[in-house]
Structure formats: C-alpha cells, structure tokens
Amino acid sequence: MNIPLVLVALFLIAHGLIHVYFVTPAPPPGPVKWPFQLDHSRLLAALGLDRFARPIGIGLLILTVGGFATTALGLLGVPLFHEWWEILALASAAVSFLMLVLFWNLMLVFGIVIDAVIVVAVLWNPSPLQTWGLAVTR
Numbered sequence: 001m002n003i004p005l006v007l008v009a010l011f012l013i014a015h016g017l018i019h020v021y022f023v024t025p026a027p028p029p030g031p032v033k034w035p036f037q038l039d040h041s042r043l044l045a046a047l048g049l050d051r052f053a054r055p056i057g058i059g060l061l062i063l064t065v066g067g068f069a070t071t072a073l074g075l076l077g078v079p080l081f082h083e084w085w086e087i088l089a090l091a092s093a094a095v096s097f098l099m100l101v102l103f104w105n106l107m108l109v110f111g112i113v114i115d116a117v118i119v120v121a122v123l124w125n126p127s128p129l130q131t132w133g134l135a136v137t138r
Contacts, residue, residue: 009072015114016068016092019061019099035105043102053103060099067092086122093118 026034038057044050071092074085081088093115100108100115 005075009075012068012072012075012089012092012118015096015111015118016065018111019064019096022057022061022099022103032107033105035107036103037105038103041102042104057099057103060095060102064092064096064099067095089118089122 021036022038024036026036038054040050041053041057044053044056049056067088070081071085071088074081074083074088097112097115100111
C-alpha cells in the first residue's frame, strides 16, 4: 500500500467534506463570523439570482463532495474512476472554486489556495492529460 497516495486521497476527501459546513448550522455567534453561508451571494444577487443562492450552493456542494470522493477513489486505483481521476480532480477543484467565489468570505481563501494547488499538481504531472492534449508542457 502506498501510504503517501492514501494520505493524498484522504486529503482530497477531507477538502471535499469541509464544504458540508455550508449546510450545517452555524455555531453560536463569536468574535469571528461563520464563513460558511449559503443564504446570500453578492455575485448571484448582482445577477438577480439571489433567490436561487441556496439551491445553487447545494448543487455545487453535492458536485464538490462527490467529485473529490471519486477523485480519491480513482487515485487509489478503483476501476472506472482510475482512468479519469485527473479530469475528476480538475472538475472538482473548479466546482469548489466556483462555490467559494459565489459565497465568498475572506476566511475561505485557504480553500481557493487548495483548489489552485490541486489544479497545478494535476497539470504539472500530466499522464493521461497528454493523450487528450490538455497537459501543460514544460
């Protein structure tokens, strides 16, 4: 068993699951505002879509959690997902990024950094991505 690979897979699952905080009750008010809010999106409000903020957020949440879970399974060699884990990782990071931007709070910047690191890591180590012409050449 490749322990570093298992740790990366667990990290991907954890990153996906942290998005579940968007649908959990906020803790009692404290010195810092709870950053995980689906009730309002300034970007969606600017587009006149604020009334759809929660359903859009829940849809993005489901895609993010499911995407990172299947990415981890693929990374661990589970058939069906193994051949697609790079694409799943890129798509999951993009959906996570979109969710974090739509429901922006400065405390979510770390999640955006994680998404960027995932994209760079996948594009920097391109196996099947080269076959599809999607890899960054060095």
